[in-house]
Amino acid sequence: MASKENYRAVKDILAKRRARALEKAEQNRVFFHSQAPEAVEIDRALSQTAMQLFGIAIMANSPEKEAKLSALKAQNLSLQEAREELLASLGLPKNFTEPQYECPLCGDSGYIDLQMCRCMKHLLALEGFKTSGIGHLIGTQTFDNFSLDYYKGADREQMKRNLSITRSFAENFSSKSGNLLFMGATGLGKTHLSTAIATVVIEKGYDVLYESAQNIIGVYEHERFHSTRGEDNHESERYETCDLLIIDDLGTEFQTAFSVSCLYNLINTRLNRGKSTIISTNLTAGEIRARYDDRISSRLLGHFMPLLFRGEDVRCQKL
Ligand SMILES: Nc1ncnc2c1ncn2[C@@H]1O[C@H](COP(=O)(O)OP(=O)(O)OP(=O)(O)O)[C@@H](O)[C@H]1O
Ligand SMILES: [Mg+2]
Ligand SMILES: [Zn+2]
Structure with missing residues (x-):
């Protein structure tokens, strides 16, 4: 919550x-x-x-x-x-x-007897949007304005399936929702569908956080190497505890032993706690295996439901 x-x-x-x-x-x-x-x-x-x-x-x-x-x-x-x-x-x-x-x-x-009032739920959702990392995209990237018209033939069938899986993931979100791995080339709607999911899940009252892999590692780096003693590590703590973490653009981060161990710890901690994670990447399964060690790649490929995004760059089509 x-x-x-x-x-x-x-x-x-x-x-x-x-x-x-x-x-x-x-x-x-x-x-x-x-x-x-x-x-x-x-x-x-x-x-x-x-x-x-x-x-x-x-x-x-x-x-x-x-x-x-x-x-x-x-x-x-x-x-x-x-x-x-x-x-x-x-x-x-x-x-x-x-x-x-x-x-x-x-x-x-905020309460009627012991029940949370709808005004408080609404305020929590607004606050959730503000602190989710995608406040600026909310309302612009929704399930309703995700169009299948940009995809042709078999790609469209695949994207139709992705749309239906993500929509039901969002609408039925619970503490047992599991994990999704969005894989595909640039401009195919990975971030769009992530935002759409985040909006619905925040409205349900869950704590959702969206961040690029690069920024997540930046936060860990800052806390590990630059923070003064006594400063609490709220930000990284929220990565580990929020109900839904959306890690965007996995594979674009600058890779070091530190970045790999951060990602491993984060993904593993969330899996152990049964917390849902969505990861987007331009990498293929082969590239994930080549880039990350077995501990990460086996978790990504074993515990995340892969959704393949295919088609022609929608960003270009829209221009
Ligand atoms: N099916 C769609 N219907 C409407 N707009 C779309 C669709 N797919 C993508 N878009 C729009 O195209 C732009 C690029 O999409 P998005 O950011 O989701 O791509 P991406 O797969 O995350 O790409 P990257 O790998 O570069 O991050 C966004 O403005 C998004 O709203
Ligand atoms: Mg994206
Ligand atoms: Zn009220």
Whole structure:
């Protein structure tokens, strides 16, 4: 589920919304009292009846309790009515002094009972897009605007299958979704379908991270060789723990013993934890074997479902 940082960011947004609503309500109350001094007394009486109601509600049941309760309720009602009349005489709405939450369902708390409110889910998704690494592509590369018209003959059949597999991978995403390996030449839609998957999976509330192999290694390098002691390694930690990691352009990274061991550790850690990974590459199976040692290539070729992308460069066709 959504990362700790994203939760924190969303909780912060909600707390600010709540504080803003309460502050505005308080300002309105002060304004109301300044315009209608009688309201001060009414509000004092209302808060007293509320306290008395509470006191009676916890008494044992008896006819006397019933009588007191209905008397107080009547008093409360007439105070409310007097208050509403005052508001109306000033041309103010009934709920003028009540907090106006952006989400009336949860009062900007993010939860309804113990259930996460849909406003919070939405905020988490937005935060997820922002921190996913493909925020700028979201909405531009979707399943719906992925066209099979760019592919001919057998290529099109293959791409139709890829589209249907990736769509169902995204729609049915769970902690048991497994791994995909997108293989094919440049411009054939690997990144496009990765973005489409990421969008759907983020909307479901999962933590998704998209990064090129080169950048992932850069982050590990930075943490290993340049970070000061005590600095926490959040970024690489999220590579290892997010629900879905999309590693783009495997094979374009500058290869060193360090880069190979990083990739091995990352892929292996995620496999051991049962976390889904999608890898895109221009390399063929033979080239993967030639470029990486057995520990990596056997994992890629054994634990990832290969999807072959074929056809003529769509990037060129679109120009
Ligand atoms: N089937 C498609 N329908 C619509 N647009 C597409 C399709 N395939 C690719 N595109 C568009 O063409 C461009 C290149 O596609 P994409 O980036 O997905 O290629 P790629 O396979 O990731 O290439 P590379 O290996 O160079 O990274 C993008 O703008 C993408 O939106
Ligand atoms: Mg790409
Ligand atoms: Zn809400």
